[in-house]
C-alpha cells in the first residue's frame with residue numbers, strides 16, 4: 001500500500017473507515033490496558049474520535065498519521081486549535097495532552113516512542129497488506145518501550161470475500177507476529193449476529209486482543 005493510496009483516499013474523502021463515535025471495544029476494555037494518565041500511542045490514527053475518548057478519559061495521546069489533511073480535519077472538525085511545529089522529519093500538531101505527528105509510522109524510532117505507556121490499534125494493522133503487516137508488527141515490537149501494553153482490534157473474513165483494506169487478520173497471525181514480545185489474550189470476538197443469525201452477506205467478525 002503506497003502512501004499515495006492513502007493521500008488519495010483523504011483528498012477524495014473516501015474514508016468509510018472513519019467512525020462518528022468512539023469504538024465500543026475501546027470503551028469497554030481500554031481501562032484494563034492502562035490507567036488514566038498513561039501516554040497512549042495511536043499508530044495510523046487518521047482523524048479517529050477514539051483519540052477524543054482517550055483524552056476525555058484522562059489519557060495522554062500520541063498519534064502518527066501519514067496524511068496532513070486528516071490531521072487538519074481532526075482539529076477543524078472538533079473546533080480545536082493546535083500549535084504546529086517541525087520535529088525532525090515530522091510535523092507536530094500539539095494541544096494540551098494531545099500530540100499528533102504527520103509522517104511515516106515506519107520512520108519512528110525508539111526515542112520518539114520513549115514516553116509511551118500503552119498503544120491502541122483500530123484499523124491500523126488491518127489497513128496494511130501482509131508484507132507491510134509483518135513490518136508493522138516488527139516496528140511496534142522493536143521500538144515500543146518494554147512497559148508498553150496494547151489493545152488491538154482486528155477483523156476477519158473468509159478468503160475471497162473482499163479485497164483489502166481492510167485485510168483479514170487471523171488470531172494465528174496476531175499470535176505468531178506479536179507472540180514473541182507480548183502475551184496475548186483475546187478479550188472478545190464480535191460475530192456480528194443480527195436477530196440471532198449471522199447475515200450471509202456480511203461474514204466479517206471483529207476481535208479485540210490485549211497484549212501485555
Ligand SMILES: C[S@@+](CC[C@H](N)C(=O)[O-])C[C@H]1O[C@@H](n2cnc3c(N)ncnc32)[C@H](O)[C@@H]1O
Nearest residue numbers: 006017044045046048065066104105122123127
Ligand atoms: C484505515 S485508516 C484508520 C484510521 C484510524 N485508525 C481510524 O480508526 O479511523 C488507516 C490510516 O493509516 C494512515 N497510514 C497508512 N500508512 C501509514 C504510515 N506508513 N504511517 C502513518 N500513517 C499511515 C492512512 O492515511 C489512514 O488514515
